Structures are given as structure tokens and as C-alpha cells.
Amino acid sequence: MTPREASQAPLEFGGPLGVTAMLLLLPATMFHLLLAARSGPARLLGPPAYLPGLEELWSPRVLLLLFIWLGLQVALYLLPARKVAEGLELKDKSRLRYPINGFQALVLTAVLVGLGVSAGLPLGALPGMLLPMAFATTLTSFIFSLLLYAKALAAPVSALAPGGNSGNHIYDFFLGRELNPRLGSFDFKYFCELRPGLIGWVIINLALLMQEAELRGSPSLAMCLVNGFQLLYVGDALWYEESVLTTMDIIHDGFGFMLAFGDLAWVPFTYSLQAQFLLYHPQPLGLPMALLICFIKAIGYYIFRGANSQKNTFRKNPSDPSVAGLETIPTATGRQLLVSGWWGMVRHPNYLGDLIMALAWSLPCGISHLLPYFYLLYFTALLVHREARDEQQCLRKYGRAWQEYCKRVPYRILPYVY
Ligand SMILES: NC(=O)C1=CN([C@@H]2O[C@H](COP(=O)(O)OP(=O)(O)OC[C@H]3O[C@@H](n4cnc5c(N)ncnc54)[C@H](OP(=O)(O)O)[C@@H]3O)[C@@H](O)[C@H]2O)C=CC1
Numbered sequence: 001m002t003p004r005e006a007s008q009a010p011l012e013f014g015g016p017l018g019v020t021a022m023l024l025l026l027p028a029t030m031f032h033l034l035l036a037a038r039s040g041p042a043r044l045l046g047p048p049a050y051l052p053g054l055e056e057l058w059s060p061r062v063l064l065l066l067f068i069w070l071g072l073q074v075a076l077y078l079l080p081a082r083k084v085a086e087g088l089e090l091k092d093k094s095r096l097r098y099p100i101n102g103f104q105a106l107v108l109t110a111v112l113v114g115l116g117v118s119a120g121l122p123l124g125a126l127p128g129m130l131l132p133m134a135f136a137t138t139l140t141s142f143i144f145s146l147l148l149y150a151k152a153l154a155a156p157v158s159a160l161a162p163g164g165n166s167g168n169h170i171y172d173f174f175l176g177r178e179l180n181p182r183l184g185s186f187d188f189k190y191f192c193e194l195r196p197g198l199i200g201w202v203i204i205n206l207a208l209l210m211q212e213a214e215l216r217g218s219p220s221l222a223m224c225l226v227n228g229f230q231l232l233y234v235g236d237a238l239w240y241e242e243s244v245l246t247t248m249d250i251i252h253d254g255f256g257f258m259l260a261f262g263d264l265a266w267v268p269f270t271y272s273l274q275a276q277f278l279l280y281h282p283q284p285l286g287l288p289m290a291l292l293i294c295f296i297k298a299i300g301y302y303i304f305r306g307a308n309s310q311k312n313t314f315r316k317n318p319s320d321p322s323v324a325g326l327e328t329i330p331t332a333t334g335r336q337l338l339v340s341g342w343w344g345m346v347r348h349p350n351y352l353g354d355l356i357m358a359l360a361w362s363l364p365c366g367i368s369h370l371l372p373y374f375y376l377l378y379f380t381a382l383l384v385h386r387e388a389r390d391e392q393q394c395l396r397k398y399g400r401a402w403q404e405y406c407k408r409v410p411y412r413i414l415p416y417v418y
């Protein structure tokens with residue numbers, strides 16, 4: 001790219017040095033967590049009990065399994081959809097079209113896995129394959145991101161993301177140069193964000209539950225709660241699939257290593273950490289505590305769903321009766337900002353609900369180890385950073401109206417605290 005073409009967008013994630021560190025640290029952290037979960041002490045901090053050799057990580061059979069999985073999800077994505085949604089307007093004033101059939105893909109995957117298991121598919125063997133599977137997925141994400149980078153070299157300037165075109169190769173490879181890389185109508189980012197990793201996560205959880213039942217006669221209450229809560233989260237994401245079209249990932253971020261690795265490897269292998277931990281470290285959980293945890297999950301889900309649906313309904317149709325009575329601030333762009341309802345409580349009520357749910361996912365693992373709380377810690381850091389990125393974008397987009405909103409709603413995520 002010539003310097004003239006390089007975008008002037010401010011560098012994020014600590015610039016080239018920061019993203020180089022993340023390129024190495026993210027996969028290293030994922031493998032550390034996988035090893036720690038199966039080790040006796042299950043320490044989050046401190047060195048792993050051992051370092052696996054290449055023969056433990058590399059398996060052509062597992063790579064083939066991964067490709068079968070990706071192929072299956074591509075096939076389900078290509079099935080006729082109940083609806084085709086339009087994305088937000090792009091720089092060149094066009095709108096992309098997206099199939100809405102993610103929930104259907106989840107149900108069909110469940111049916112296929114169910115049929116497979118009843119025909120003797122050894123799903124309980126999956127937990128023993130997590131290390132080589134994570135290795136194959138990391139390698140695939142890396143090669144995939146290189147291909148995306150190469151593809152973006154031929155993309156028109158209007159197709160590039162605002163952030164991933166600094167001219168620094170490593171930085172742009174990490175953030176992603178092209179906003180919506182596609183092959184025909186197949187959208188790589190949209191597909192990866194919601195399908196193979198997210199559905200793979202619940203399949204890994206289920207495999208861990210089945211393995212626990214094989215080892216101990218029946219699945220534990222803690223394992224059932226973790227499975228149920230995370231299945232609800234994934235089911236919700238796919239049921240409300242259309243709302244992903246207005247997230248930062250789709251409308252702002254390019255598709256590079258961060259999202260490719262995040263979607264395909266990080267989500268299934270680290271988000272299943274609580275279930276991995278429970279397989280190797282069974283935790284007693286009484287009914288009263290289980291009910292309390294369900295209550296916490298329900299509060300988190302109520303806030304998360306309420307806030308996301310309220311904003312999505314408002315953005316789609318501000319005169320919808322469920323949002324028409326809410327107080328708003330007009331902006332110079334013609335759009336309005338909500339200042340009452342969920343979005344009048346804090347500036348990111350959906351993050352608050354998501355964090356409360358994250359707590360409920362860890363609590364069934366007891367309080368003897370820090371490891372199952374990794375997701376809560378990582379997610380807090382991710383959302384605090386994401387919130388700061390979003391606020392900068394909103395300030396650029398809405399100027400004074402955003403400043404007025406910040407004055408009216410002073411707290412970001414947690415009322416009276418942050
Ligand atoms: N589990 C996980 O790993 C992750 C989960 N998430 C979840 O994904 C969901 C989406 O998050 P994300 O994409 O970060 O952002 P949001 O859904 O919070 O969207 C932010 C956008 O909403 C609009 N907005 C902000 N304030 C208002 C307001 N007062 N009134 C109307 N519109 C407003 C602005 O866009 P505009 O005005 O242009 O519409 C802003 O850019 C969240 O629930 C989050 O918790 C996110 C990251 C990771």
C-alpha cells in the first residue's frame with residue numbers, strides 16, 4: 001500500500017508493538033488454559049505443569065475432523081434462509097445482504113450430532129482431542145488470515161475497514177484490512193462470528209458433559225448448569241442473529257487475525273473452560289446454591305436481552321410502540337440516542353448484563369480455584385476496552401449530542417461505580 005492509501009485512523013491495541021504481543025500471547029494463553037484445566041493444581045497463574053511436544057499437538061486426523069466441521073457449517077449456512085437481512089449502509093451507499101438461518105444451523109447440528117451419537121459416534125472422545133484440535137484451529141486461523149490479507153490487496157479502497165489500513169503489515173494483518181471479505185455472496189466474517197466457533201463451543205461443552213457422565217455415572221449439577229447457561233447464550237445469539245449486523249465487529253472492524261482466531265479458536269476453546277475445569281475437578285453444588293446461581297443468570301440475561309432488544313428495535317423503527325415513549329437526544333446525523341429505559345441507566349447496559357451472566361457461569365465451579373473465573377476477568381477487560389473504543393467512535397459520529405448523553409447518563413457500565 002502506498003502511504004497515500006494508508007488510513008489516518010488512530011492506532012488501537014498499542015499499535016504494531018501491542019498487536020505483535022497479542023499475536024503471540026493470545027494463542028499462548030489459550031494453550032495455557034487448556035493445559036491448566038486438566039492439571040491437578042489447575043493454576044491460572046504460574047507455569048503450566050508440562051509443555052506438550054509436537055506429537056501431542058499435531059494430528060492430520062484432527063485437522064481432517066476440523067475441516068469436516070467447517071464444511072458442515074458452510075453447508076448449513078448455504079441452506080435456504082427464512083429471511084435475508086440487509087446490513088447498514090456502506091461507504092459506497094450499498095447494503096450487503098445476509099442469510100438469517102443461524103438458529104436453524106444450531107438445531108440441524110444438534111440433530112446430526114444426536115443421530116451420530118445414537119449410531120455410535122464417540123463424542124466423549126472429544127475432550128481428549130482438545131489440544132490437537134486447538135492447534136489445528138490456530139494454524140488454520142493463521143493461514144486463513146494470511147489469505148484474507150492477500151485478498152484485501154486487490155480490494156477497492158471503499159471496501160477497506162477504517163482501522164486496519166495503517167501501512168504496517170503486522171498491524172493490518174492483526175486488525176484486518178477488508179471490512180466485509182466475501183466470495184460471491186458468502187460473507188467470511190459474518191459466517192465465522194456466529195457459526196463454527198459458537199456452535200463448536202456448545203458441542204465441546206456437551207462432549208465434556210458426556211465424558212463426565214461416562215466417568216462418574218451421571219453428569220454433575222454444576223456441569224449441567226454450565227452447559228445450560230452457555231447453550232442459552234449461544235441459542236440467544238443465533239435466535240437474534242440479525243442484531244449482530246449492528247455490532248462493532250461487523251460495521252467497524254476489518255476481518256483479520258484478531259477476529260478469525262477469536263471466532264474460530266478463542267471462543268470454543270477458552271469459553272468452554274468452566275466445563276473443562278469441572279471434568280477434571282468435580283465440584284459439589286447443593287440445590288439452594290444452584291437456585292441462587294440460576295437467579296443471578298436470570299437477572300443478567302434479563303438486562304442483556306432487554307437492553308440489546310430495546311436498542312435494536314429503536315434503531316430499526318423508532319416509532320415501534322415498545323420504544324416510542326422513550327426519551328431521546330437528537331443528533332446531527334438524523335439518528336437519535338436513547339436517554340431513558342435501559343440506555344438511561346448506564347451507557348452500556350448490555351455489557352452489564354453480559355458480565356452478570358459471566359459471573360453465573362463461573363460460580364458453579366466453586367471458589368477454590370481462580371481458573372474458572374478467567375472468563376469473567378478477561379471479559380471485564382475486553383468490555384472495558386471495547387466500551388472505550390465505542391465511546392471514541394460515538395464521539396466522532398455524534399459530537400455534542402454524545403457529550404450531552406454522557407452528561408445525562410454519567411456511568412458507563414456499573415451504576416454509581418464505573
Ligand atoms: N461474549 C463475548 O465475547 C462478547 C459479547 N459482546 C456482546 O455483544 C453485544 C454487542 O456489543 P457491541 O457491538 O460492543 O456494542 P453495542 O451493542 O453496545 O453497540 C454500541 C452502539 O450502540 C449505539 N448506541 C450507543 N448508545 C446508544 C443509545 N443511548 N441509544 C441508541 N443507540 C446507542 C451506537 O451505535 P449507533 O448509534 O451507530 O447505532 C454504539 O456504537 C453486547 O451485548 C456485548 O455484551 C461483545 C463482545 C464480546
Ligand SMILES: CC(C)=CCC[C@@H](C)[C@H]1CC=C2C3=C(CC[C@@]21C)[C@@]1(C)CC[C@H](O)C(C)(C)[C@@H]1CC3
Pocket residue numbers: 026193194198233236237244247249258259261262263266267
Ligand atoms: C481477545 C480476542 C481473541 C479478541 C477477539 C474478540 C472476540 C472473541 C469477540 C469480539 C466480539 C465478539 C462477539 C461475540 C463472541 C466473541 C467475539 C467474537 C458474540 C458472537 C457472542 C454472542 C453474543 O450474543 C453476541 C452475538 C452479541 C456477540 C457479538 C460479539
